[in-house]
Amino acid sequence: MKKFINEADSLLHDSLKGVGSVHSNIVEIQFSPTFVRRRQRPSKRKVALISGGGSGHEPLHVGFVGRGMLDAACPGQVFTSPTPDQMIAAAGAVDTGAGVLFIVKNYAGDVMNFQMAAETLDCPNATVLVSDDVAVDGSTHTTGRRGVAGTLIVEKLAGAAAEAGADLARCKAIGDRANKLTASMGVAFTSCTVPLAGRPTFDIQADEMEIGVGIHGEPGRRREKIQRADLIVDELLTAILRDLNPQSGAEVLMHVNGFGGTPLMELYLLFERAEIQLRSLGLTPARSLVGNYTTSLEMAGASLTLTVLDSELKALWDAPVRTSALSW
């Protein structure tokens, strides 16, 4: 196993210590139970946004804690749900009296644990379930569609709403709408290796790709020979557009996400093809984001995420954000 690691057990702890040191102006880290919260407290009552999930997808979620996005993130061990005590402690720390909104990727463990936390909390709370992956309807550890790179979009849009003073119901409505208007699909060239497992999650031939892969290496729609990048983009976009069915003339946010082991050059090349195709279909890629944001450790591969924008969502996307991984 080729990793910078001391013991698999201490990877998360040591890594979070580093995050806390490097970004001490933005976040602070709490242990036992573990969560990452904003350093700077909101100056007025606002809905608190909390997300979380297994580690190994960084910068998701800890890199998105900060003004304009999350108030706290609860990281579990690699690809393992955090526990309710983390969410309850995080909520206790960041609730300003306006309530707490959980943003949860649709995996059985995450859903169950956030639900247990929600039931225990004695403040108003609500949950947005993210399920943007159109590749498959159910999957390993998932009933219904998986939540993948669209989670970032939901966190940014709901986060901007909360920052602007929207109440809990309104923040949840924005998050639900963002999820509904967002669709993703990815492809993997290689597996990742979970440190505690010590070997690749799946085997794949040197000339093969997994179309519709999940962000933990879950199976997608099929395995086939690697194609030209243009053909890959076209297939992913077709599946995404079939799901979203945007009106001609619509403005969209185009997010090309790397899974960790894919060079930026290739991600920009994917974007270029996607933009050409969107325009040829009468859609306007009005906003864009390209980079490794929702990763699967060192997996080589990428996903496309499309969000249909309206003027409200566009303004929420453009609103200032200051986190360690996303800042404008």
Add this chain to the structure above:
Amino acid sequence: MKKFINEADSLLHDSLKGVGSVHSNIVEIQFSPTFVRRRQRPSKRKVALISGGGSGHEPLHVGFVGRGMLDAACPGQVFTSPTPDQMIAAAGAVDTGAGVLFIVKNYAGDVMNFQMAAETLDCPNATVLVSDDVAVDGSTHTTGRRGVAGTLIVEKLAGAAAEAGADLARCKAIGDRANKLTASMGVAFTSCTVPLAGRPTFDIQADEMEIGVGIHGEPGRRREKIQRADLIVDELLTAILRDLNPQSGAEVLMHVNGFGGTPLMELYLLFERAEIQLRSLGLTPARSLVGNYTTSLEMAGASLTLTVLDSELKALWDAPVRTSALSW
């Protein structure tokens, strides 16, 4: 070869088109000859900073074009020097009458081509040669030390000086001083694959690492079994500190750089160990940067870069910057 690519020949062109689309508010792309320049022209005369080199290290250099850093970048094909016509065209486009400063990583091809461009230019010009890699004194295609992740530091510090109105001689002096006060060393777990070559640059066993690797996969000091992350950090830091020999109590900028295929979790873990060690030696890691900034395509591995700060360099580091890859 597992890459998102159409033809190896068109990768750079297609990728730069994507960069131009995604970051159209910051840069514009010129082809024939190829260079990336700031979208927003300086409002007054300022020294123009131009860097460049082979592609495959993104975001270096094109991701560092923008206010507070580079005025233009000249990308060559993957791991191949750009040509003098690119640098001459870029200089013609961004020179405001205050002269042009080239920032060049110390590789024979880059040095020769930037030198030819400098001789052709009919504006005042100067060059800062970056040679921060302490691993080896000479290497494949290199006489003297290689320029690696410290290049970003030189570009940021000289860029801030130029933005503040420093003249050409002063910008060069800042760049030279930044280079002298900066040292780096890296380690690779895997090779990268240059698209035109179609196979890994070097072979390495499943349990081995290359200590002191170059950012094109050049040999380092030795090959050995992978060690605990703490031991790797300690060895790299020892070599770096032997070179810089900072005074006890000095403030330093600690940069942990990923080569492309290493998860953020691991990079933060490396930082955490480095910080503990620096403090134990009486040094203060006053500034930090962690991420994949000077990559080697999809290589798994990382480097440490240390810059000894004084109040002037610290202020230049803190000065505002707005590029696609670095922004504060």
